[in-house]
Amino acid sequence: EPEVTQTPSHQVTQMGQEVILRCVPISNHLYFYWYRQILGQKVEFLVSFYNNEISEKSEIFDDQFSVERPDGSNFTLKIRSTKLEDSAMYFCASSAAGGPRTDTQYFGPGTRLTVL
Template identity: 95%
Template structure:
């Protein structure tokens, strides 16, 4: 069964460093998302992406964050200068369509980001 994959599973970085989290969405999906979950807290939406553009973003997704689809399969989240409070589990998700009865989102296994 097709699934969303993410790499790495765990990333440790120093405060102020740039990190890139990678995702491979399900192949026929057109909509891609990033969510994060700080330990013990809710899953929070960061950004959605369609047709090579950001279609929706949350207040969390400030100038330190960017997303890219560098090729036909990968979808990346870059954090330019990490802060301690960026430590969280980051989930990538994808959906076949949006705004219809087929728009359930499927999540990857997550990347745990630890900022020291």
């Protein structure tokens, strides 16, 4: 069964550094998402992406964040200048369809980001 994959599984970085988290969505899916979960807190929506454009973003997704689909398979989340509070588990998800009534979202295993 196809799965969403994410690399790396754990990323450690210094405050102020740029990080890129990578995801390979399920191959025939068209809608892509990033979520994050700070330790002990809820899973929070960051951004949705379709047709090479951001469809929606949360208030967390400020100017230091960006997403890109650089080729036909990868979907990346870039954090330009990391802060301590960016330490979290970042989940990528994809779905075949989207829109106001979301199709089933399939999640990756997550990347644990630690900012020192």
